[in-house]
Amino acid sequence: MPFEVTILGCSAAIPTSSRNPSAQLVNLLGRFFLIDCGEGTQVQLRRNNFKIQKINYICISHLHGDHYLGLFGLLSTMSLLNRKKELIIFAPKGLSKILDLHFKLSYSVLSYKLKIVELVSGEKTKIFEDDALELYSFPLKHRIPCWGFKLIEKKQPRKMLKNIINKYDIPFDLINSIKLGQDFTANNGEVIPNEKLTTSSHIPRSYAYCSDTKYFEKLPHYIKNVDILYHESTFHSLLSNRAVSTFHSTSQDAANVALKGNVKTLLLGHFSSRYKDLDLLKHDAEKIFKNVEIAMEGKTWKIKKYFLDEINY
Amino acid sequence: MPFEVTILGCSAAIPTSSRNPSAQLVNLLGRFFLIDCGEGTQVQLRRNNFKIQKINYICISHLHGDHYLGLFGLLSTMSLLNRKKELIIFAPKGLSKILDLHFKLSYSVLSYKLKIVELVSGEKTKIFEDDALELYSFPLKHRIPCWGFKLIEKKQPRKMLKNIINKYDIPFDLINSIKLGQDFTANNGEVIPNEKLTTSSHIPRSYAYCSDTKYFEKLPHYIKNVDILYHESTFHSLLSNRAVSTFHSTSQDAANVALKGNVKTLLLGHFSSRYKDLDLLKHDAEKIFKNVEIAMEGKTWKIKKYFLDEINY
Numbered sequence: 290m291p292f293e294v295t296i297l298g299c300s301a302a303i304p305t306s307s308r309n310p311s312a313q314l315v316n317l318l319g320r321f322f323l324i325d326c327g328e329g330t331q332v333q334l335r336r337n338n339f340k341i342q343k344i345n346y347i348c349i350s351h352l353h354g355d356h357y358l359g360l361f362g363l364l365s366t367m368s369l370l371n372r373k374k375e376l377i378i379f380a381p382k383g384l385s386k387i388l389d390l391h392f393k394l395s396y397s398v399l400s401y402k403l404k405i406v407e408l409v410s411g412e413k414t415k416i417f418e419d420d421a422l423e424l425y426s427f428p429l430k431h432r433i434p435c436w437g438f439k440l441i442e443k444k445q446p447r448k449m450l451k452n453i454i455n456k457y458d459i460p461f462d463l464i465n466s467i468k469l470g471q472d473f474t475a476n477n478g479e480v481i482p483n484e485k486l487t488t489s490s491h492i493p494r495s496y497a498y499c500s501d502t503k504y505f506e507k508l509p510h511y512i513k514n515v516d517i518l519y520h521e522s523t524f525h526s527l528l529s530n531r532a533v534s535t536f537h538s539t540s541q542d543a544a545n546v547a548l549k550g551n552v553k554t555l556l557l558g559h560f561s562s563r564y565k566d567l568d569l570l571k572h573d574a575e576k577i578f579k580n581v582e583i584a585m586e587g588k589t590w591k592i593k594k595y596f597l598d599e600i601n602y
Numbered sequence: 603m604p605f606e607v608t609i610l611g612c613s614a615a616i617p618t619s620s621r622n623p624s625a626q627l628v629n630l631l632g633r634f635f636l637i638d639c640g641e642g643t644q645v646q647l648r649r650n651n652f653k654i655q656k657i658n659y660i661c662i663s664h665l666h667g668d669h670y671l672g673l674f675g676l677l678s679t680m681s682l683l684n685r686k687k688e689l690i691i692f693a694p695k696g697l698s699k700i701l702d703l704h705f706k707l708s709y710s711v712l713s714y715k716l717k718i719v720e721l722v723s724g725e726k727t728k729i730f731e732d733d734a735l736e737l738y739s740f741p742l743k744h745r746i747p748c749w750g751f752k753l754i755e756k757k758q759p760r761k762m763l764k765n766i767i768n769k770y771d772i773p774f775d776l777i778n779s780i781k782l783g784q785d786f787t788a789n790n791g792e793v794i795p796n797e798k799l800t801t802s803s804h805i806p807r808s809y810a811y812c813s814d815t816k817y818f819e820k821l822p823h824y825i826k827n828v829d830i831l832y833h834e835s836t837f838h839s840l841l842s843n844r845a846v847s848t849f850h851s852t853s854q855d856a857a858n859v860a861l862k863g864n865v866k867t868l869l870l871g872h873f874s875s876r877y878k879d880l881d882l883l884k885h886d887a888e889k890i891f892k893n894v895e896i897a898m899e900g901k902t903w904k905i906k907k908y909f910l911d912e913i914n915y
Contacts, residue, residue: 302678302679302682303679303682303683304644304645304648304675304679305645305648306645306648306649309645310675328641328642328644328645328671328672328674328675329641329642329645331617331641332617332618332619332622332641332642335617335618335619336619352707352708353708354674354675354678354704354708355675355678358641358671358674358675359641361641361667361671362617362623362641362667362668362671365615365667365668366615366616366617369615369616370616383707384707386703386707387700387703387704387707390699390700390703391667391700394665394696394697394699394700394746395665395666395667395746396745396746432709433707433708433709
């Protein structure tokens with residue numbers, strides 16, 4: 290089952306003719322999370338042939354327009370297409386108020402239940418979980434209250450080795466407990482240890498999203514060890530003064546977070562409209578961190594599965 | 603000097619991957635009016651290589667999201683690019699409130715003065731004029747308060763005939779009064795009648811915008827004789843029941859308005875996402891009115907100049 294991230298928008302506040310405001314779609318085992326929803330997101334979803342009703346969760350990092358203004362239109366279209374399933378939005382305080390005002394002014398009533406969960410300030414917080422995943426928010430440092438998000442798979446049960454069920458004639462009703470680690474006692478009394486019956490499942494995959502923020506000491510801790518870190522890279526390090534004054538990051542700030550956070554891949558995004566050649570930003574980050582990629586709209590990053598014997602911790 | 607309309611968005615409420623929500627740019631003698639501003643308008647303006655700071659007037663027909671949700675982002679970008687010039691928005695009551703809330707939530711202060719002129723219900727009303735044009739609003743019949751707009755050139759002064767100034771040795775300080783219709787007395791006492799000195803300027807050009815509305819008797823009167831009428835054509839006449847129940851028009855409703863209003867060209871727009879082949883709607887309208895065109899994003903309609911001797915009234 291996939292864990293993948295499709296970039297729908299990766300511009301900073303001023304969009305360009307080829308880069309849209311922030312939005313991305315995360316597919317975690319068939320659960321679809323929309324992370325940020327800048328203006329134009331619903332059209333970007335259509336361009337990627339994605340059925341919008343599949344989205345069940347939306348995370349809004351903060352209430353700057355380039356991160357949430359696509360929400361009104363997306364919610365309305367879901368309603369015009371007669372959505373019935375509840376939609377959950379994790380968002381800063383204030384979103385309910387402006388959504389309510391828009392729906393009042395446009396005399397609109399949604400066809401489905403909208404549940405808005407307000408993000409809380411403070412430390413990293415688990416804001417959602419189900420049987421397969423956990424979703425965390427954590428505070429960023431921007432000009433207005435702003436949060437990052439981290440999605441992590443839950444540890445999956447061990448997998449039965451090939452043909453092992455026939456070999457030991459294992460009853461069907463014991464399989465689940467063996468997958469959870471139990472040994473098996475065969476009919477002849479022999480105890481088969483679990484490691485001879487099963488193999489470990491993959492290491493839980495994880496993804497973190499950090500936009501918009503300036504660099505701060507605690508940030509690497511929040512995103513520690515994720516497979517892919519999407520981090521804003523509004524400016525080249527040559528404009529670090531501008532990054533500091535606008536509470537944004539340079540490519541090298543993002544690389545520092547990736548390095549200290551021991552992530553596998555750093556995916557740069559949220560690019561200022563002044564940059565045509567994004568390789569400039571990639572090379573800037575690569576001076577500090579090796580595995581850097583550049584967000585590109587319409588492109589999907591699949592998170593690879595690793596197993597314990599492949600990794601040295 | 604041009605009078606032209608560039609279509610930026612011509613979809614109905616649900617945008618498609620190739621059609622954006624309502625927006626269009628009118629250039630009337632170098633004054634730029636943005637009429638409606640659906641989600642994605644600022645990107646559409648960029649795609650058409652238009653400098654957004656040239657816009658000085660914005661007309662918002664009503665507060666359904668597909669007609670105004672691009673405004674927040676456009677206004678913010680104008681501010682980020684350090685606009686200083688005042689911007690005037692003609693819009694329904696309620697727009698100020700939601701804009702103020704957005705700016706409050708995003709801790710934003712605009713770099714320029716925003717003047718919002720509330721549209722008034724009732725009859726056709728002149729809401730703006732300068733030395734070259736007049737702008738009118740008129741009520742439409744939609745599910746929420748909604749207005750159409752009409753832009754009309756003021757009558758231009760007559761034009762001096764070629765070489766006439768040299769022929770009669772006309773002093774420079776008399777030229778303006780001659781252009782306004784005065785005769786000229788030559789040095790020898792001969793009175794030269796104005797029609798021998800000047801030629802008539804073109805008939806004032808005009809444009810009207812009607813979206814969203816159902817058909818009603820008074821509508822042709824509001825847009826009487828315009829050169830181009832942009833009229834919504836959400837549905838084919840086969841779906842006239844749906845048009846009535848949603849307070850929209852069919853292509854034939856639009857054609858009836860064009861016919862009774864004696865317009866020169868009917869430009870259909872605001873197409874439901876169900877229609878891939880828009881010629882269906884064109885042919886539907888052509889059963890009633892001859893000169894029908896289909897709005898297309900990125901395309902510009904130039905309004906031709908006509909002179910009195912070309913037209914039979």
